[in-house]
Amino acid sequence: MKNKKLTFIDLFAGCGGLSEGFIMSGKYDALAHVEWEIPMVRTLRSRLEKKWKHTNEDAFKRVLHFDIQKTEELINGNWKEETIKSFGSTNHIEVQKYGLKGLVGKRKVDLVIGGPPCQAYSVAGRAQDKNSMKEDYRNYLFESFIKVVEEFQPNIFVFENVPGILSACPGDKKVTERIFEYFDQHGYDIKTPDELKNVILSASDFGVPQKRNRVIIVGVRRASKTKNINLDSIYSEINKHKIKTPKTLRDVINHLPKFKPSDKITTLNGRKYCYIPIDEDKFIEENHKPRFQNERDIKIFREWVSKNMNKRPMIERIQFYNNLVGRNSKHAKYRSLDWDKPSQTIVAHLYKDGLMFIHPDAEQARTITVKEAALIQSFPNDFEFIENMGYNYKMIGNAVPPLMAEKIAIAINKILNNEV
Structure with missing residues (x-):
């Protein structure tokens, strides 16, 4: 029965x-x-x-x-x-x-x-x-x-x-x-x-x-x-x-369309875009469009990942950050994800910025999208987040x-x- x-x-x-x-x-x-x-x-x-x-x-x-x-x-x-x-x-x-x-x-x-x-x-x-x-x-x-x-x-x-x-x-x-x-x-x-x-x-x-x-x-x-x-x-x-055997980042987001930084900034519905899809024929859903980043951060993202800064001693990471941004900070606020490991904890702070969640592909030079954050949280692929980008990140991080x-x-x- x-x-x-x-x-x-x-x-x-x-x-x-x-x-x-x-x-x-x-x-x-x-x-x-x-x-x-x-x-x-x-x-x-x-x-x-x-x-x-x-x-x-x-x-x-x-x-x-x-x-x-x-x-x-x-x-x-x-x-x-x-x-x-x-x-x-x-x-x-x-x-x-x-x-x-x-x-x-x-x-x-x-x-x-x-x-x-x-x-x-x-x-x-x-x-x-x-x-x-x-x-x-x-x-x-x-x-x-x-x-x-x-x-x-x-x-x-x-x-x-x-x-x-x-x-x-x-x-x-x-x-x-x-x-x-x-x-x-x-x-x-x-x-x-x-x-x-x-x-x-x-x-x-x-x-x-x-x-x-x-x-x-x-x-x-x-x-x-x-x-x-x-x-x-x-x-x-x-x-x-x-x-x-834990699932890795590669297991859940590697299939998604890839992007590259663009020299042209476009604005749609009041939102700025500075990335374009590498494969222009692929459909890009709204929640997989990367958030806008300035030129400095794009440069930092690319160098951070290509030089594998996550694995460097803290003092090197702080020096790297200070040299690039011209500051004398005691903290390095950047961190990238690793393809072959689980992500660190997805947090609601993502609604403010994604600097602790840099995409593991150096060529994309960006932070993770709403879609990627949702998949890392194990939300089903068909789960729809229909609010503005900030609230979507916040609710995913709190879930x-x-x-x-x-x-x-x-x-x-x-x-x-x-x-x-």
């Missing part, structure tokens, strides 16, 4: 990387996705409609554009939503009647999944803030996650975040201690704060061509525990999906790699259906 699909709610859904992985597995139905940023909301609604065959109305109501901090309203519904259906169009207001309860109806919620924004927890983010992000409201968004879990009582939840969460300490108490205590009080077992360092998973171990470490906190409701549904069995099953999510989804499904 074929197992019935499990159901989930996705919180802090972004453009849908985590949801995409769970749906891709073919073993889950998504009941609702909650996200606050409009470009991400539009992208996810578009994906549900075009790929996963939801009607326009159904996609609109399932992807809730709402501030999760207003958790009671989120659960009960009937608020007014100010939204923009397509980039650049006029704002208008529609009434969102459903809320999570309305969308769930009488169905059981098997899982709640999601990951609060990582900026407050990341080591880099804390280093750049004078108060080490201790006063950032995002430190406590996990409380809203817990309220939704408490309301719907799923057997399992999946909470994803950066390794920096293990050392984050707002209010002079570790976030992981707060999370452990909150879930413990609400009847869920998770790994202890000391044990969480052992559940850092790398996306590259699951077929994603990227070195991306994430803490995956799985929780199990005590009232639903059986001999098979426990933390050790779940993590053990997830680990069975690890691969021995959970769908392929990693899919492997986690399959493992949890196997446990819940007692197939182990």
Whole structure:
């Protein structure tokens, strides 16, 4: 007998990387996705409609554009939503009647999944803030996650975040201690704060061509525990999906059309272009058009890659940078990717510049495109990013790699259906 699909709610859904992985597995139905940023909301609604065959109305109501901090309203519904259906169009207001309860109806919620924004927890983010992000409201968004879990009582939840969460300490108490205590009080077992360092998973171990470490906190409701549904069995099953040989950059982007810098700068729809395709007969999709670069950076990109500067000692890299730009900096802000290795972590900072993501082909002398960033994050080839370039980079950098999510989804499904 074929197992019935499990159901989930996705919180802090972004453009849908985590949801995409769970749906891709073919073993889950998504009941609702909650996200606050409009470009991400539009992208996810578009994906549900075009790929996963939801009607326009159904996609609109399932992807809730709402501030999760207003958790009671989120659960009960009937608020007014100010939204923009397509980039650049006029704002208008529609009434969102459903809320999570309305969308769930009488169905059981098997899982709640999601990951609060990582900026407050990341080591880099804390280093750049004078108060080490201790006063950032995002430190406590996990409380809203817990309220939704408490309301719907799923057997399992999946909470994803950066390794920096293990050392984050707002209010002079570790976030992981707060999370452990909150879930413990609400009847869920998770790994202890000391044990969480052992559940850092790398996306590259699951077929994603990227070195991306994430803490995956799985929780199990005590009232639903059986001999098979426990933390050790779940993590053990997830680990069975690890691969021995990581995918490389060459595996996923080498097939894409190539470019070369051009002496002529063209402008189309307000956007500057300074690269032309090497094969002029090939179709170039919008998200694979390189971002504009000035002559200095093009020169730096070409020399950086051809001289293999990534492998030089730091002092040489800094001197190389200072000589080319005429500065006396203590940091070299350039880094190229390697064809035969996984990429470094794709980050949201890509929306500002791609200087840490120089393409490995010296002749192309450019940074990676939106399309390349999406493939490195393991988004399917047909996933459409339809916002402006900056927002496309940002949502890709903030996403959970769908392929990693899919492997986690399959493992949890196997446990819940007692197939182990």
